[in-house]
Amino acid sequence: MEVQGLQMTEAKTAPGLFKRNPPIAGEAEAIERAKAGDAEAFSKLYALHKRRVYTLCLRMLGNVSEAEDMTQEAFLHLFRKIGSFRGESAFSTWLHRLTVNLVLMHLRKKGLQLVSLEETINPSEEDSPKRDFGSRDTQLAGSVDRVALERAVASLPPGYRMVFVLHDVEGFEHNEIAVMLECSTGNSKSQLHKARLKLRELLRQAEATPQADLKEAAL
Amino acid sequence: MTLKDSNRPNSVSCAEFQEQLPDLFAAGATGHIEDSELAGHLKTCENCSALIRDLEYIAEQAKQLLQPQEPSDNVWKKIQEGLATDTSYAAKSHKE
Numbered sequence: 212m213e214v215q216g217l218q219m220t221e222a223k224t225a226p227g228l229f230k231r232n233p234p235i236a237g238e239a240e241a242i243e244r245a246k247a248g249d250a251e252a253f254s255k256l257y258a259l260h261k262r263r264v265y266t267l268c269l270r271m272l273g274n275v276s277e278a279e280d281m282t283q284e285a286f287l288h289l290f291r292k293i294g295s296f297r298g299e300s301a302f303s304t305w306l307h308r309l310t311v312n313l314v315l316m317h318l319r320k321k322g323l324q325l326v327s328l329e330e331t332i333n334p335s336e337e338d339s340p341k342r343d344f345g346s347r348d349t350q351l352a353g354s355v356d357r358v359a360l361e362r363a364v365a366s367l368p369p370g371y372r373m374v375f376v377l378h379d380v381e382g383f384e385h386n387e388i389a390v391m392l393e394c395s396t397g398n399s400k401s402q403l404h405k406a407r408l409k410l411r412e413l414l415r416q417a418e419a420t421p422q423a424d425l426k427e428a429a430l
Numbered sequence: 431m432t433l434k435d436s437n438r439p440n441s442v443s444c445a446e447f448q449e450q451l452p453d454l455f456a457a458g459a460t461g462h463i464e465d466s467e468l469a470g471h472l473k474t475c476e477n478c479s480a481l482i483r484d485l486e487y488i489a490e491q492a493k494q495l496l497q498p499q500e501p502s503d504n505v506w507k508k509i510q511e512g513l514a515t516d517t518s519y520a521a522k523s524h525k526e
């Protein structure tokens with residue numbers, strides 16, 4: 212058993228982490244104008260980044276209305292703080308971190324313990340997804356579509372969902388997640404594993420009753 | 431668990447094997463497990479192999495969720511309202 216939370220205290224600047232965020236044409240200029248309070252520049256920055264920010268919020272929170280609220284928060288925060296953006300990291304990286312931090316703060320305010328330490332130290336069998344001994348039934352068909360996956364992720368417990376989204380969707384490393392969630396890397400690994408186990412269970416259930424699900428999703 | 435008993439090829443149980451999975455996944459080592467007892471279990475256990483295939487599949491499919499979604503227009507309206515109150519506040523505090 213490792214000592215909780217000790218191994219990764221320094222904030223890591225990971226070069227190349229956000230490889231998918233290349234600079235966007237016209238962005239630098241819009242940032243400078245936004246710093247001077249130009250309303251049109253705000254609008255441009257919003258148009259450039261709204262989908263990325265909203266999608267991130269939606270994945271982390273699992274519901275539309277909270278995701279919209281947090282998107283609003285993130286951009287208001289961004290516009291208020293844009294003066295402190297010095298261009299040391301890519302703007303999208305900066306905005307991404309700001310959004311993740313706001314969502315985490317929001318969840319903590321709601322009294323949510325993101326990663327339960329006791330659970331990892333003393334795994335309670337009822338709480339963790341069923342282990343898969345012996346049952347040799349179906350394997351996932353290899354045809355899980357985005358809608359089914361979205362639903363399954365949205366119905367994960369928030370702590371599991373957060374680690375799953377940060378690691379498997381957003382591509383963060385366990386040591387980075389540990390810093391963000393203020394837990395150990397061991398916690399992050401075990402939460403991720405439990406999240407995937409739970410998703411497997413949920414996706415199998417969905418596969419067992421596909422018709423009703425599809426009809427409902429099409430509405 | 432460290433007994434090297436060659437008469438018991440399956441000396442690792444499913445539970446013991448699955449306990450190692452979080453670390454194996456984190457190390458990206460599910461495809462080439464070094465520990466011979468764990469590797470031996472995986473070779474002979476259809477249940478644990480299916481589990482690993484499913485979990486790898488789920489991790490792969492997660493990238494689908496990066497596909498951007500569009501927030502409703504209402505969000506921008508509210509942001510503009512928020513900015514407007516900011517500006518009037520800023521203007522007032524500048525005067526003082």
Ligand SMILES: [Zn+2]
Pocket residue numbers: 443444445447471475476477478479
């Ligand atoms: Zn097994």
